Amino acid sequence: MTRIATTFERLKAEGRKALIPYVTAGFPFADITPALMHGMAAAGADVIELGVPFSDPMADGPVIQKAGEAALAQGVGMTQVLAMVAAFRQQDDRTPVVLMGYANPVERYDQKHGAGAFVRDAASAGVDGVLIVDYPPEECEDFAAALRAHGMDLIFLLAPTSTDARMAQVARIASGYVYYVSLKGVTGAGHLDTEAVSRMIPRIRSHVSVPVGVGFGIRDAASAQAVGASADAVVIGTRLIQLIEGVPREAVVPAAAEFLGGIRRALDALPR
Numbered sequence: 001m002t003r004i005a006t007t008f009e010r011l012k013a014e015g016r017k018a019l020i021p022y023v024t025a026g027f028p029f030a031d032i033t034p035a036l037m038h039g040m041a042a043a044g045a046d047v048i049e050l051g052v053p054f055s056d057p058m059a060d061g062p063v064i065q066k067a068g069e070a071a072l073a074q075g076v077g078m079t080q081v082l083a084m085v086a087a088f089r090q091q092d093d094r095t096p097v098v099l100m101g102y103a104n105p106v107e108r109y110d111q112k113h114g115a116g117a118f119v120r121d122a123a124s125a126g127v128d129g130v131l132i133v134d135y136p137p138e139e140c141e142d143f144a145a146a147l148r149a150h151g152m153d154l155i156f157l158l159a160p161t162s163t164d165a166r167m168a169q170v171a172r173i174a175s176g177y178v179y180y181v182s183l184k185g186v187t188g189a190g191h192l193d194t195e196a197v198s199r200m201i202p203r204i205r206s207h208v209s210v211p212v213g214v215g216f217g218i219r220d221a222a223s224a225q226a227v228g229a230s231a232d233a234v235v236i237g238t239r240l241i242q243l244i245e246g247v248p249r250e251a252v253v254p255a256a257a258e259f260l261g262g263i264r265r266a267l268d269a270l271p272r
Contacts, residue, residue: 015272026076044264
């Protein structure tokens with residue numbers, strides 16, 4: 001059983017919902033990410049999504065785009081991201097880490113280091129799952145199998161526009177959890193319709209057997225709690241990035257931890 005599956009099994013037994021924060025690797029400072037990850041875990045994060053900086057992030061809004069550009073300008077690429085995960089693993093062997101990003105950095109890594117190098121090196125670093133926005137399920141069955149062989153999960157996005165046929169395709173190879181994009185548009189965009197989310201979750205569950213996380217548009221404890229009432233996990237990124245942008249180095253980890261602590265308490269206040 002993967003670290004992600006173990007985490008969700010534990011939370012289910014406890015009657016609790018997963019808190020999954022997203023941060024861009026190498027932001028706001030190139031060397032702060034492992035410390036930030038530790039701070040988020042201590043504040044109650046159950047899984048950490050680590051964004052791999054990329055120059056053309058099609059699913060991300062301006063806040064995360066800007067964070068990615070800043071990280072790239074500081075020389076942060078896939079090699080550095082894997083080193084950050086390895087550094088985090090020196091002290092934390094429990095909290096799952098998911099790399100979220102795009103096909104280009106993964107395929108470029110294999111071009112530079114040899115076929116299969118990304119999967120091999122991600123597993124060695126301590127990565128638990130991978131979410132590649134622009135890898136549709138029908139084109140990455142071999143990739144999914146390679147990840148599974150190395151103890152990692154392949155996580156897919158579902159959207160309000162996803163058909164039953166698409167959900168069934170995802171269900172065939174998805175593991176870990178699926179990430180439901182709660183609105184049409186990019187990260188940080190639009191108004192979160194929690195009633196629409198609560199109607200969509202049962203439909204997703206009729207197709208997939210893995211837990212369902214919800215992200216895009218969750219900005220505070222109230223919206224996290226509303227989504228957590230029906231979802232297995234709440235994913236929050238844009239608001240977290242905004243909170244740590246432009247603050248002094250020594251304030252980055254405390255700012256993230258304080259914010260996530262409030263989200264954790266709101267989720268834990270849900271009926272069990």
